[in-house]
Amino acid sequence: MSDGRPESDDKPWTDPDAVPFLQVKNLTKRFGAFTAVDSVSLDVYKGEIFCLLGGSGCGKSTLLRLLSGFEEATAGQIIIDGQDQEGVPPYARETNMMFQSYALFPHMSVEKNIAYGLKRDGLPKAEIATRVTDMLSLVQMDGFATRKPHQLSGGQKQRVALARSLIKKPKLLLLDEPLGALDKKLREETQFELITIQESLGVTFVVVTHDQEEAMTLSSRIGVMNAGQIVQVGTPHEIYEYPQSRFVADFIGSVNLFEGRITADHEDHVIISSPESGTDIFVPHGISGVEGQQVALAVRPEKLQISKSPLENLRNTMKGTIEEIAYMGNESVFQVLLDSGKQVRISQSNRMRTTDHTLTWDDQVYIGWNDDASVVLSS
Amino acid sequence: MKSRSRLLQMVGLLGFIFLYAPILSLVIYSFNESKLVTVWGGFSTRWYGELFRDPQILGAAWISVKIAFLSASIAIVIGTLASFVLIRFARFRAKSLLSMLITAPLVMPEVIIGLSLLLLFVAMEGVIGWPGGRGLVTIIIAHSTFGAAYAAVVIQSRLVDMDLSIEEAAQDLGAKPVRVFFDITLPVIAPALVSAWLLAFTLSLDDLVIASFVSGPGASTLPMVIFSKVRLGVSPDVNALATIIIGLVSLGVIVAALQMNRSKRQSEQR
Ligand SMILES: Nc1ncnc2c1ncn2[C@@H]1O[C@H](COP(=O)(O)OP(=O)(O)OP(=O)(O)O)[C@@H](O)[C@H]1O
Ligand SMILES: [Mg+2]
Numbered sequence: 001m002s003d004g005r006p007e008s009d010d011k012p013w014t015d016p017d018a019v020p021f022l023q024v025k026n027l028t029k030r031f032g033a034f035t036a037v038d039s040v041s042l043d044v045y046k047g048e049i050f051c052l053l054g055g056s057g058c059g060k061s062t063l064l065r066l067l068s069g070f071e072e073a074t075a076g077q078i079i080i081d082g083q084d085q086e087g088v089p090p091y092a093r094e095t096n097m098m099f100q101s102y103a104l105f106p107h108m109s110v111e112k113n114i115a116y117g118l119k120r121d122g123l124p125k126a127e128i129a130t131r132v133t134d135m136l137s138l139v140q141m142d143g144f145a146t147r148k149p150h151q152l153s154g155g156q157k158q159r160v161a162l163a164r165s166l167i168k169k170p171k172l173l174l175l176d177e178p179l180g181a182l183d184k185k186l187r188e189e190t191q192f193e194l195i196t197i198q199e200s201l202g203v204t205f206v207v208v209t210h211d212q213e214e215a216m217t218l219s220s221r222i223g224v225m226n227a228g229q230i231v232q233v234g235t236p237h238e239i240y241e242y243p244q245s246r247f248v249a250d251f252i253g254s255v256n257l258f259e260g261r262i263t264a265d266h267e268d269h270v271i272i273s274s275p276e277s278g279t280d281i282f283v284p285h286g287i288s289g290v291e292g293q294q295v296a297l298a299v300r301p302e303k304l305q306i307s308k309s310p311l312e313n314l315r316n317t318m319k320g321t322i323e324e325i326a327y328m329g330n331e332s333v334f335q336v337l338l339d340s341g342k343q344v345r346i347s348q349s350n351r352m353r354t355t356d357h358t359l360t361w362d363d364q365v366y367i368g369w370n371d372d373a374s375v376v377l378s379s
Numbered sequence: 380m381k382s383r384s385r386l387l388q389m390v391g392l393l394g395f396i397f398l399y400a401p402i403l404s405l406v407i408y409s410f411n412e413s414k415l416v417t418v419w420g421g422f423s424t425r426w427y428g429e430l431f432r433d434p435q436i437l438g439a440a441w442i443s444v445k446i447a448f449l450s451a452s453i454a455i456v457i458g459t460l461a462s463f464v465l466i467r468f469a470r471f472r473a474k475s476l477l478s479m480l481i482t483a484p485l486v487m488p489e490v491i492i493g494l495s496l497l498l499l500f501v502a503m504e505g506v507i508g509w510p511g512g513r514g515l516v517t518i519i520i521a522h523s524t525f526g527a528a529y530a531a532v533v534i535q536s537r538l539v540d541m542d543l544s545i546e547e548a549a550q551d552l553g554a555k556p557v558r559v560f561f562d563i564t565l566p567v568i569a570p571a572l573v574s575a576w577l578l579a580f581t582l583s584l585d586d587l588v589i590a591s592f593v594s595g596p597g598a599s600t601l602p603m604v605i606f607s608k609v610r611l612g613v614s615p616d617v618n619a620l621a622t623i624i625i626g627l628v629s630l631g632v633i634v635a636a637l638q639m640n641r642s643k644r645q646s647e648q649r
Contacts, residue, residue, distance in 0.1 A: 070547055090550045103544035107566045114561075168552065204546035322489050 011235075012045035013221065019082075021046040021204050022067075022172060027076035036062040038228035039076070044221075049205040051215040054225030055251070060208040061100065063225075065175045067099045067206065071222045071274050091120075094180075096170035100208075101179045102161040104149040108159050110136075110146040117168045130198055131167060138197065139163045151281055162194075166201065175207045179214060191217050212252050216240070224248050245379045249298040256304070256344045258297040270376070272297060272337045278340030282315045282372040289378055303373035304346040306334055307356060310366050317368035320344070322361055334359065336367055364372055401624060409618035416613045426619040435604060436620060438616065443584055443601040446515065450522035451579035455572050458530025458579075463564075466533075466538045478535070484528040493592030495519045500593060513595030521593045522586065525580030533578060533639075537571035574635035581631045584624070 006105045012018040021045035021094065029037040032189040036059045044050045052060045064267050065071040067078060069090035078085040085093060096117070114135055119127045136142050139213050149157060158178065165173060178194070179187045191214060199203055209215050216236045223233045224247075232239060243249035246257060257282060260274030270283040272295060281297055289295060311317045323343070324335035334346045348369060409427075413420025430436055461481050467475060484492060500510060501516050510516050545567070547557045565572075587602040594603065601624070608617055 068551060070550075090547070091553050093551075095551075097548070099544045099548055101542065101544050103542065103548040105545055105549070105563060105567075107569075116554075117547065120553035120558070163546075164552070309611055 008365060012048075013043065018246040020044060020046060021048075021076075021081055022206070023079040024067075025077040025079070027063070027066060027078065029059075029066055029071055030074045035228050037066065040228075040230050042223060042233070044204060044206060046204055047198075047202055048220045049195065049207060049218050051219035051222045051268055052206065052208045052253075053210065053212060053215040053222050055210060059139055059228040060210070060224045060225055061176055064097065064176050064206065066209055068095050068174055069093050069263070078195070094170055095167055095172040096165040096174065097174040098161050098165040098178050100180065102157045104157060104160055104164070106149050108143065109146050109148055110152070113149070114164045114167055117164065120177055121168070129242070135163045135167050138166075139193075155182050155190070156373075158182060158190070159325065166197070166203070169201065170203065173203050173205050175205060175209055176177045179209075180211075187214070188217075194218060216252075219373075226251075242375055242378065243298060246296050246298075246377050249375065249377060251280060252346060254300065254301055256299045258299070258342075260295060260297060262287075262289050262291050262293045265289065276340060277318055277338060277341050278342075279316070279318060281374070282371065283374060283376055287376050287378075289376070293378065298375045298377055299369050299373055301345040302331075302349070303345065304367050304369050305347070306346045306348065306359065306365050306367050308359070308363060310367055311368040313370060314368035316374075317366050319364070319366055322353060322359060322363045322365055325359070325361065334365075336365060338367075383436045394632055405618055406622045406625070408615070409529040409622040410648070411615055411618070414615060416615055416618070424618045427623075430616045430619050430623075433616065436601070436616075437475040439599050439604040442515070442598060446518050446522060446590075446600060447580045450519045450526050450583045451576045453523040454526030454530045454579040455534070455576050457527035457574065458534050458575055459568075461527065461531045462538050467537060480530050482528055484525040485532070489586075489588040492525060492594075493589040496524070496589065497592045513593055514598040517593040518590050518593070518598060518600065521589050522579075522583040525589065529578050529582060530575035533575040534568060534571050537568045541567055547589035570638045570641060574638045577638075578629045581628050584628065637648070 012020075022042070024040055024042040027037055027040045028035065038059075040063060041051075046082060052063060054060055062071060066073055067080075067085075069085065069088060080094065105116065108116070111132055115128050115132050118131060123131075132145075136145060139162055141156060141159050141163065144152065144156065144160075149160070152160065162175075162178065163357075165175075179190055182190060192207075195218065207215075219236060221233060221235055222239050223230045224239065225231065226247050232244050234242070239248065241251055243252065243255075248256045249257065257274075258274045258277045258282060260272040260276065262270055263273040263280065264271040265286070267286050269285065270279045270287055270289070272283060274281050274297065283297070287295075305311055305314065318338050318340070320336040320338040322334055323337045324333075325336075326333040328347075330351070331347045331349050334348070336344050336346060344367065354378060367378040402467075408416060408419075410422050410424065411419055412425060465478055465481070467548075477487035496517075497513075500513060502509065510520075525637060542566070546559050546563055549563045550556065554562060587606055590600045591603060594600065599607075601620075605617055605620060608614065612646065
């Protein structure tokens with residue numbers, strides 16, 4: 001669960017002067033009384049792989065369809081490379097889309113599928129042929145040019161769909177769950193291939209996914225969606241380490257949430273009284289909240305420590321009993337029932353020497369975390 | 380259990396005999412040497428020979444094929460357009476009403492269709508002067524209308540199954556809607572078009588009632604000629620003719636069914 005992408009030398013979104021390649025402004029789409037996309041605003045910069053991440057039915061596909069022109073916005077604006085897309089039909093937009101269902105033309109060979117976009121542009125035959133050949137080798141489908149889609153496996157179809165959407169070198173490539181139908185191993189391989197392809201062609205990607213690990217591996221930035229709205233935009237690292245709401249913290253990875261109330265609000269620290277956890281929790285930095293405010297404290301399972309002896313060097317500790325242990329190979333996950341009645345999850349890497357391998361069911365344990373391991377969520 | 384399946388087989392067999400015995404006897408008697416239809420006089424293909432020397436029969440057959448060919452072609456064009464509008468553009472409420480309207484000829488008695496078309500043609504001739512009299516043209520129009528109803532049913536079922544996203548993919552790659560229709564939609568529904576055409580063709584070839592209503596002098600279709608011949612007494616050459624028609628019609632039906640099956644299998648594989 002790390003930021004698998006090499007830190008790019010520039011982060012255009014941190015540069016206030018950079019002009020976004022794709023600007024979405026207060027975009028809204030209603031189907032009757034139902035709002036599928038709710039006042040979404042987004043900036044995506046050239047060369048990014050931007051992931052839209054969210055649960056099923058949260059409006060990801062609808063947002064992509066708005067960008068590609070298949071749906072008409074109820075309100076708002078889409079600007080691609082400085083051009084307002086209002087009223088521009090799909091066939092005239094400089095975007096290409098890879099469909100959730102691949103949508104290969106069943107009556108055309110692989111070759112013809114890939115060449116279709118170039119043919120519509122009226123390119124000379126010879127150029128089409130060379131570009132198709134190049135594209136086939138880019139997606140490693142050289143031997144399959146004359147096959148029909150129904151003679152391909154799911155992974156091969158996916159490559160053809162990708163090739164077909166890339167061949168016109170679109171300014172903006174929209175991918176709707178591009179790897180959804182692949183098994184885990186193939187999916188991981190293809191994720192890295194996608195990154196390589198994206199870097200070699202310099203195309204800007206907007207990728208829809210509901211798989212948070214995929215978003216983490218692929219993207220330069222992630223936009224987390226919920227109920228038609230974008231709730232947070234940030235790099236995978238920011239989203240994971242500094243979620244801004246309970247929804248994001250809970251959606252990305254697993255998390256322990258301690259509900260509580262701010263009882264002391266100082267410049268340099270805050271005390272949160274949390275009856276749920278049975279103690280007062282110390283947070284070593286000021287927050288933009290008021291005394292008495294209801295907040296939640298989020299701590300990732302891997303940031304929690306567990307031990308049979310009291311954790312005296314930590315300020316935030318609690319006592320409990322081990323209820324469950326799950327051995328996952330590289331890590332072990334403990335479920336601990338605190339004396340206050342709350343359940344927490346703790347994961348420990350099995351390679352670390354600090355990990356206590358003698359812990360077992362029904363052991364009385366202490367858990368705790370470093371001061372800086374928690375995030376306060378007010379929404 | 381076993382005796383029950385035996386019983387089922389028996390019932391099935393009886394059903395088939397009931398359906399096909401008359402046809403079989405007709406086929407057998409078409410090879411009868413004797414001029415008397417009910418007396419077996421030995422095997423011969425004599426009546427087939429006579430048939431091909433009979434100018435009335437040959438002329439009527441040619442007319443029937445022409446009508447069937449043209450009306451089937453018109454029917455699939457109308458049927459395609461109608462199904463396309465129904466499936467892709469109609470609103471929900473209008474949809475069920477429209478699809479009911481277009482399939483009405485399937486359940487309407489042929490006599491009523493024939494009569495109403497006849498009245499329409501007569502009225503049209505009075506008002507706009509076209510079609511001038513009844514004949515080939517009016518039969519083709521009549522057959523196109525009910526052929527289109529059958530064609531629409533066949534084509535609709537294919538269109539409903541069709542994945543809309545492949546049309547969108549074509550648009551996304553730069554094809555305008557009309558282009559998409561010819562490049563993508565048409566080839567994908569082609570098997571349905573073939574079976575719809577074959578269906579409309581055989582229906583037109585078969586039709587007696589509607590054709591009798593709307594035809595005029597000099598435009599007697601094959602079924603009309605057979606019918607008038609039979610009224611004067613069954614002659615063996617009619618048996619031969621009927622055998623040929625049965626052969627053609629079954630061929631058409633089988634090819635249409637195979638086509639539908641193949642396209643279904645292909646779409647399942649996707
Ligand atoms: N044409 C439509 N008419 C009415 N409602 C629609 C239409 N298209 C989508 N919706 C609704 O909009 C919501 C968002 O749909 P969308 O397809 O964007 O979800 P999604 O985030 O892509 O989900 P998934 O991960 O399952 O693909 C859904 O509740 C869906 O029912
Ligand atoms: Mg979707």
